[in-house]
Amino acid sequence: MPNNNTYKDALMHPIFEYISRASKKIQLDSYVIGGFVRDYFLKRGAPKDIDIVAVGSGIELAQEVANLLPNKPKVQVFKTYGTAMLRYNDVEIEFVGARKESYNEASRNPVVEDGTLQDDQNRRDFTINALALSLNETNYGVLLDPFNGMTDLESKIIKTPLNPDITYSDDPLRMMRAIRFASQLNFVIEAESLNAITRNAERLDIITRERIIDEFNKIMLSKKPSVGILLLHKTKLLHRFLPEVTNLQGVDEIEGQKHKDNFYHTLEVVDNISENTDDLWLRWAALLHDIGKAPTKKFDKNIGWTFHSHEFVGSKMVYKLFKRLKMPLNNKMKFVQKMVYLSSRPIVLATDVTDSAVRRLIFDTGEDIDSLMTLCEADITTKNPTKFKRYHNNFKMVREKIKEVEARDHVRKFQPPISGELIMETFNLKPCREIGQIKDAIKEAILDGKIANDYDEAYAFMLQRAEKLGLKIS
Known part of the structure; x- marks a missing residue:
C-alpha cells in the first residue's frame, strides 16, 4: 500500500523518465523495487543495477524503453524466466513481470504465474526489499510499502x-x-x-x-x-x-591443561585481517589457517596439547574443501593452500631472524610474502598488551629483515644462475640425476648464504660439486 510519501528525488537517474514514458505508451504500470529503493534510503551510493517490475510483460517494457533511449541499447531477453535486461549509463536495468510463486519441497525453483504488484511484493525475501516506488504518471515517486519496510529500515x-x-x-x-x-x-x-x-x-x-x-x-x-x-x-x-571450521569449536581439558578455542580465535583472525585487506582469498586463508588443528589435536602428558603438522594437514584439506564447494581449483586455491601451509613460518622465524631463514621464507613464498606477513600479524589475538606489543615488534623486525635480504640477494624472483642446459653442456651429460643434484646444491648454497646469487660464484661452486660427483669438464 502507498504510505502517501513521494520520493521523486530517488528517481533522478534519467532511465526512470524513459521507463515512465514507455509504461504510459504500452499502458502498463511499472515500479522500481528491491535493492535500489532500499539502498536509496540507506544512502549507500550510486546503484550498479536497478530492478523494474511491470504489471504485465517485463520483456515488452524493456524493448519499448530501448526504443526510446537515444543509444538504442541491446535488450537481453531470458524467456524462460520472463525477464529482460539492458545497460544504460553503466547501470544494468532488469525488467520482470509482476508474478506470484509457489514451490515444491524438493526445489527452490518456483512455479510462476502472472500476478499483481502485491503478489510480487509478497514473494520478496525481506520487508526492506519489498519497498517499491511508482514510475506511473498518476502517482510518480510514491512509495508502496505494504509490510512497513521503512520502519524496519529505520530500526x-x-x-x-x-x-x-x-x-x-x-x-x-x-x-x-x-x-x-x-x-x-x-x-x-x-x-x-x-x-x-x-x-x-x-x-x-x-x-x-x-x-x-x-x-x-x-x-x-x-x-x-x-x-x-x-x-x-x-x-x-x-x-x-563448512564443517572444517565448525569442528574447531570447543575446549578440551585433561589433567588441568586446556587449549584455546580455535573457532573463536579464527573469527578474531578473520576480523583482524579484514581491517588491513579487501583481498577475498587472503581472508579465506585467515578463515582456514587453523583447520588442520581439529584432526591433529593430541594430548601429551609431558608437554600438554599439541597440533603437530597442522599447517601441512590444513593445506591438504584446502583442496578437498574447495573441490567440495565447487570453488575455483586454480591459482586462488593454490594461494590459500600456500598461506595455510606457511602460516607458522614467520612466527618461528620471529624468535631468530637469520639471513638464511629469511632467504628460505622469501624463496618459498615468492610474491606472496607480504600477504603471509599480513596473515601472521592478524594471527596475534592475545589480550595481554605486553605480549601483543612484543609479537608485533618481532614481526616488524622480520619485515625489515625481509627488505634488507631481498634488496641484497634478490630471492623473491629467484632464477637459478646455472641452468640444467649449461650443466649438461659443461660436462657433456645427457639428462640424469646428477644434473638435479648440482642444481639443488647451488640453490641450497645460495639460500644458506655460502655463495652469492650470481653467475660467477655459482659456476665455481658447480665445478666443485661436480668434482665430488666424479664429473669432468668435457
Whole structure:
C-alpha cells in the first residue's frame, strides 16, 4: 500500500523518465523495487543495477524503453524466466513481470504465474526489499510499502514479509541472504525469523554449492565478517557447508591443561585481517589457517596439547574443501593452500631472524610474502598488551629483515644462475640425476648464504660439486 510519501528525488537517474514514458505508451504500470529503493534510503551510493517490475510483460517494457533511449541499447531477453535486461549509463536495468510463486519441497525453483504488484511484493525475501516506488504518471515517486519496510529500515531489522518458515523453506538461499544483509548492513535479524532459520537449516542442502559460496563470499567481504559467520554458526547453517571450521569449536581439558578455542580465535583472525585487506582469498586463508588443528589435536602428558603438522594437514584439506564447494581449483586455491601451509613460518622465524631463514621464507613464498606477513600479524589475538606489543615488534623486525635480504640477494624472483642446459653442456651429460643434484646444491648454497646469487660464484661452486660427483669438464 502507498504510505502517501513521494520520493521523486530517488528517481533522478534519467532511465526512470524513459521507463515512465514507455509504461504510459504500452499502458502498463511499472515500479522500481528491491535493492535500489532500499539502498536509496540507506544512502549507500550510486546503484550498479536497478530492478523494474511491470504489471504485465517485463520483456515488452524493456524493448519499448530501448526504443526510446537515444543509444538504442541491446535488450537481453531470458524467456524462460520472463525477464529482460539492458545497460544504460553503466547501470544494468532488469525488467520482470509482476508474478506470484509457489514451490515444491524438493526445489527452490518456483512455479510462476502472472500476478499483481502485491503478489510480487509478497514473494520478496525481506520487508526492506519489498519497498517499491511508482514510475506511473498518476502517482510518480510514491512509495508502496505494504509490510512497513521503512520502519524496519529505520530500526535496522531483517524480517520476512510473510511467515518466515514458509519464506525460508520455499527458497533456503534466503537464509544465507538474511545473514549476509545483517553482516553487510549491521542489521539485526528479527527473533522469530532467526529461529526459523535454525529450524530450516537442513533445507540449505538443496541449494547448489556455488550459490551458497556466492553469498558466503559477500559475508567474508563485509567490514566485520565474524558478525555473519557467528550467525551462520548459531543457526547451524555453517555446519551444513563448512564443517572444517565448525569442528574447531570447543575446549578440551585433561589433567588441568586446556587449549584455546580455535573457532573463536579464527573469527578474531578473520576480523583482524579484514581491517588491513579487501583481498577475498587472503581472508579465506585467515578463515582456514587453523583447520588442520581439529584432526591433529593430541594430548601429551609431558608437554600438554599439541597440533603437530597442522599447517601441512590444513593445506591438504584446502583442496578437498574447495573441490567440495565447487570453488575455483586454480591459482586462488593454490594461494590459500600456500598461506595455510606457511602460516607458522614467520612466527618461528620471529624468535631468530637469520639471513638464511629469511632467504628460505622469501624463496618459498615468492610474491606472496607480504600477504603471509599480513596473515601472521592478524594471527596475534592475545589480550595481554605486553605480549601483543612484543609479537608485533618481532614481526616488524622480520619485515625489515625481509627488505634488507631481498634488496641484497634478490630471492623473491629467484632464477637459478646455472641452468640444467649449461650443466649438461659443461660436462657433456645427457639428462640424469646428477644434473638435479648440482642444481639443488647451488640453490641450497645460495639460500644458506655460502655463495652469492650470481653467475660467477655459482659456476665455481658447480665445478666443485661436480668434482665430488666424479664429473669432468668435457
